[in-house]
Amino acid sequence: MKARARFDMNHLWKITFPLAFLLYNSGNVKSQVNPSVCRSPLGMSGRQILDEDISASSQWSESTAAKYGRLDSEEGDGAWCPESTAEPENMNEFLQIDLRSLQFITLVGTQGRHAGGIGNEFAQTYKIKYSRDGSRWISWRNRQGKEVIEGNRNAYDIVLKDLEPPIIARFVRFMPIIDHSMNVCMRVELYGCEWLDGLVSYNAPLGQKMILHDQEVYLNDSVYDGAILRGMTEGLGQLTDGMCGLDDFTLSHVYNVWPGYDYVGWTNESFSNGYVEIMFEFDRTRNFTTMKVHCNNMFSQRVKVFQKVVCYFRSDLDWEPTPVSFIPVMDDVNPSARFVIVPLNNHMASAIKCQYYFSDRWMMFSEITFQSDTAMYNTTLAPPNTSVTLNTSTEKNPYHKVDDSNTRILIGCLVAIIFILVAIIVIILWRQVWQKVLEKVSRRMLDDELTASLSIQSEAFSCNNNLTSSAASEQESSSAYERIFPLGADYQEPSRLVRKLPDVSQVSEDSASKASQSSTQEGVPHYAEADIVNLQGVTGGNTYAVPAVTMDLLSGKDIPIEEFPRKLLTFKEKLGEGQFGEVHLCEAEDMEEFMDEDFPFDVTDNQTVLVAVKMLRADANKNARNDFLKEIKIMSRLKDPNIIRLLGVCMSSDPLCMITEYMENGDLNQFLSRHEPEGVIALLSNAPTVSYSNLQHMATQIASGMKYLSSLNFVHRDLATRNCLVGKNYTIKIADFGMSRNLYSGDYYRIQGRAVLPIRWMSWESILLGKFTTASDVWAFGVTLWETLTFCKEQPYSQLSDEQVIENTGEFFRDQRRQIYLPQPAMCPDPIYKLMLSCWQRNAKERPSFLEIHRIMLENTP
Template sequence: MKARSRFEMNHLWKIIFPLSLLLYLSGNVKSQVNPSVCRSPLGMSGRQILDEDISASSQWSESTAAKYGRLDSEEGDGAWCPESTIEPENMNEFLQIDLRSLHFITLVGTQGRHAGGIGNEFAQTYKIKYSRDGSRWISWRNRQGKEVIEGNRNAYDIVLKDLEPPIIARFVRFMPVIDHSMNVCMRVELYGCEWLDGLVSYNAPLGQEMILHDQEVYLNDSVYDGAILYSMTEGLGQLTDGMCGLDDFTLSHVYNVWPGYDYVGWTNESFPNGYVEIMFEFDRTRNFTTMKVHCNNMFSQRVKVFQKVVCYFRSDLDWEPTPVSFSPVMDDVNPSARFVTVSLQNHMASAIKCQYYFSDMWMMFSEITFQSDTAMYNTTLAPRKTGAPPNTQPGDNPVHKVDDSNTRILIGCLVAIIFILVAIIVIILWRQVWQKVLEKVSRRMLDDELTASLSIQSEAFSCNNNLTSSAPSEQESSSTYERIFPLGADYQEPSRLVRKLPDVSQVSEDTASKSPQSSTQEGVPHYAEADIVNLQGVTGGNTYAVPAVTMDLLSGKDIPIEEFPRKLFTFKEKLGEGQFGEVHLCEAEDMEEFMDKDFSFDVSENQTVLVAVKMLRADANKNARNDFLKEIKIMSRLKDPNIIRLLGVCMSSDPLCMITEYMENGDLNQFLSRHEPEGMIALLSNAPTVSYSNLQHMATQIASGMKYLSSLNFVHRDLATRNCLVGKNYTIKIADFGMSRNLYSGDYYRIQGRAVLPIRWMSWESILLGKFTTASDVWAFGVTLWETLTFCKEQPYSQLSDEQVIENTGEFFRDQRRQIYLPQPAMCPDPIYKLMLSCWHRNAKERPSFQEIHRVLLENTP
């Protein structure tokens, strides 16, 4: 081996070993299950579930045995089929799957027997039974108590059904249900993820009923699958269904249920000891790190987070005498529901008993989750320890728990060493033999991925409108772990085809020159109701989407703005940059001499004016130069007191420049984040303040500017406080610099490394369908209004990751009342929050127009 290779191995060892050890030691922390993303296939179609783990009550023949009941497979005679015709009075046939461990199952898929056109048997309806131990079987019921699930209508289509509530099980049975004698066959799949909590049951007092304003609020555990008599025993239910309750416990995520449905609650009048005791049983002894309890805190209705919790642990037969106690900080200011995290201090246990003490009249929980690592025990007899109880005989040899912390570290080290040795061998081979081959393959794979994965949205925001690529062919998904996100309760998935949204490259490059009618022809998707003219081709800053009916604005070759002398510029700072240009903040002299007569500056004579100068780089390509000229022509037509104005151009030589207004107080986001609302906090901190009336005055101006844009059928597509500039006396003007500024890079979500999207401000149809309209601008206005009234102290949906924001748009599409809305700001009156919510209406046609928004804001002016 070369000396250089030996040196590199030693260097790798020093770097990778501590990292691997750290990863191992930190890998034990697990988070609670999230039903919205826990939707991966568990292995029927992908064959991770072995044949011996699939069984059935009977079978037609060897070729229709249970092992052939795999979704989307045509092996054998094409499906599992029970031995005889199913009779309505005898529906005990089943197909059973053993997952080998507990899983959280959120979705099931079924299919009939097609067999290339030979078969035509399928189950129109079916039931599901499940078990966690293989002995006690539970019939699944939906949240309304219905057991029967709608199945297939033909032998080939896959029908996916959400399990609401989800189930926690190791064994699952599919049981065909019919109302007349018929032959049935089934192919099935389960979707979900591993149940990391390991919880197999909890025992708790029955939830109780509250009378609130003459309304009955039922706080019982309605989906509990254990025994229910005077208490709940040996089951799981709403405390483990992954669904967190809303802030207002009288509301629910689910349709057609009663008030209080999401919570299990108790009143202190029924518990003389002052606490509710819940016992949790687990699948094996575990090393517990934390418990997270989702509690309601609607203190105005005498509901609060628990005052204290005391937890006892059982690892063998007896409960340990020393409990863990925890007291959360009481909150009488914020009524929001929240998770309370309780440290369990790495106690080893197979059962935990927790006593939750009341802090007010009512206590309500919607979720309880545990983070743990499986415990390690010595399986041989250990010698008696010094200090054992005197009645223990020498021959008894009691088994003691072993302190496994050092053992785990040693195992981690050994695993890391093996991993590093294998990695070093691979690295040496790669560098000495296969490097060039792998580079070529990876480059080809990257090109294919970027071509196939270019989304509708990223194309619309792309830095180059002339980008083309071949459309990917429709193909089956080969990913074993591809998650399924159905767009409806009865989502139909055609067999052997994973349908994709059509690639935007199917639309010809000259879409912008087509009429609206021509762009909606059959087979040619129309992704936006406005054809796009250079959204961010020069500086990375979004300009406007211009509908085809106004494309005559771009006719003619003359630039309708006077040339401005470059020598009158004084550069102050760079505001931002993009692929083909930069934006600079400058001072301009004698600007009033070059302006239209209908425009005047609020400055004295001979005083310099702050302007923003967009500069096109000299090496920009021809397309970028054409886009730059189009942007000038568009901007020159925009003349409104609340829209940034184009003041001049420099076209006589490179670099080409366009000059726009700039306001002395910068953008609204930075302006508000430096201020505080009027009140005690501002007085104590001596911070500058902005009154509510001034906030509403600024919001009204934004609405006025957008009303003007919408009257021209222009779509902004990036409305946010970062794109609003603030002048004297709280004057607001809408601009388009936000995307080009590094300061706001975190507000944009990058897609495949090509383009970025302001997803936290975008409507669901813009994210999922690529539709940008005035109605999607209205949505963004609602978010901008929320930013304004919260003084831009946090990002919209700051508690959600970018991926969760995108998932939330799917909830808006499904419209099953699971979507998350931005909360009402503290200083936002109810009528204004109602206006915000109307901006986020699922149906774009039911959102208010900017004319209506402007009118409502004026009517509610303090």
């Protein structure tokens, strides 16, 4: 007990002391922008943007003025409507928004004029222009160079569009494309976050082309929005888009682009002085602490981190004579790309010029960010039109006055914070001392209860092969979250969610009474609601939840799994990571020699194949190691054409590895998001297309794979397009490592900073009661089908915040017809949307089984 208390004290001090330090330095340190989480509304719908900051080229009337162009608002006549009906080639109408400061904008939303059913005007397509200074306007283009953005199809739905690449701007103009077929009106919103770097442009040499194994690798800055002549001037581009390049620079986060897309690179053969010079211009004088440069280090291709960097600073008109130099540690062992943090020693500047020296033939950057604080000015003793920065020497400037009042205030706040934290620690430790004894007893009882439950359930279901559970099991499955997940760490403290929801105190009682009633009905229920055993999973992500009834699979005779030689695996990139391990994308040689005879493996001799390798870290605890071995046993028994197969293992030495299939087209979410439905828009943009029949074919395969899992009583718990992989001829295989990928961190509701719950795909009973069953997987299938038919262009319930999604589950529980359903996708036939709605039935027993879903999908195949 005392030892545990000491551990908790040390742990809390490790948390609280950096917190106090962070609060003290919060004015000096700014975080790098993250496009996946930088998606907050900037104030059109919430009215943080004032009316005077919204203007337009023209308007129908006063009641359709620019100030009425706020998303999801019906003020005035319901929207902004321009006066002109010009031809598209003469497009000059715009709705302009002044954000008052530079913002990093990742998403835009548009809506037409509905006006309570009176209006029916909307923009089917539009363009965006933006400016950082209000004078030079830039036309936004996507990564393929397309300017036109697909807009609305009716007057009331909100259509959200990701801006890839994102834009950094203060002024934004929405420019509807107008034709004679209809008038247009618009309501808009911008989403993003404040651009803390303050960088307004960088000037750099043009990126160059590399010839690598007869392949052309283009390392130019393809989204740079400044002037491009002999060099790049007065613009921003890929070095500030928030996307860090992969370890292998020939691959890319963004598909349908050329090799090298994520990086800007140069060869030393073009620079006789041995360095590349980049100048950075900022919005105002700032106090710079660090510069972070994301560099490639694929030394096998003669690409390395810079050998040295020398930075000069300009605060007024002249450059300071004394630069800052920094030499990073060279790494010839690890080829991973990495951030190099360069200390800038609190220099005051409005511009920085850095010279990056080559350490090998090539040097490649994908991101450069700055941490700074805006310079403070003191004009108390200064004459008119004179401003003095805080770090100017008093000997050089007689008007300078040192004002330490801010320092005294910060020190006082810091002391107060420390006292408050100490008091909190004392209270927490006092509560823990009393709770530890009870928790220790509870844990012992819970472990014994779980072991006994597995044994009892196995015996009970070996005698009666149905999916119902005993009364005790029903009571367990309806209990609080903490009892539902005794072994898992991916779902922690969700009881806090229940506290946020109104009127759910009777949920468990109501559910228990319904379960009691259903147990008296004739026939066998469709869904397993027995205790489930959560395996943590090597990456902290989801693995299949195994009901107690199927735990006899784990105690049976082991299926022999071939030991695969590690030397035949070649690392390509890291797909994801978690608390106990990582998932790597690798190339495997001679894999066909290790495959079962019944496994259809379309690989010729001496051909490498892509595989996903789950690797357990050497420092993983005993529970994680046991979970890893159990996961191997489970995966070895899954043999279905639409489920990812276990191909081999590396168990002879640490780190332990399991090797699974990986499909060449990646996951379904990314695959569909870079395609378009067949139609005029796809023809104009020359984008790759997927037909509806192929969408239907892929969704049917997902239903088939889930039919197989449900037949084994396995519950997936995280079915979504991000967990479906795409192969040749639109082949689909269901996987389980989407949660471990940073790309999809925004799909999971965070508690205490961790990704824990995919609430937008979860049934109401999973969120409120912690019940994960085949029925909750059916709910998730409905959402996955919706994603597929919308080409994954937006998140489910994208118009709702996470908290509103949780509140919506409360409406499903209360069942007063106020719950919000996902809308019918544009290319979704009525029978398929009817199937979706049946997957979202309030009563889990009324949802179709996967056998029925698969049959319906086949019957509706075009």
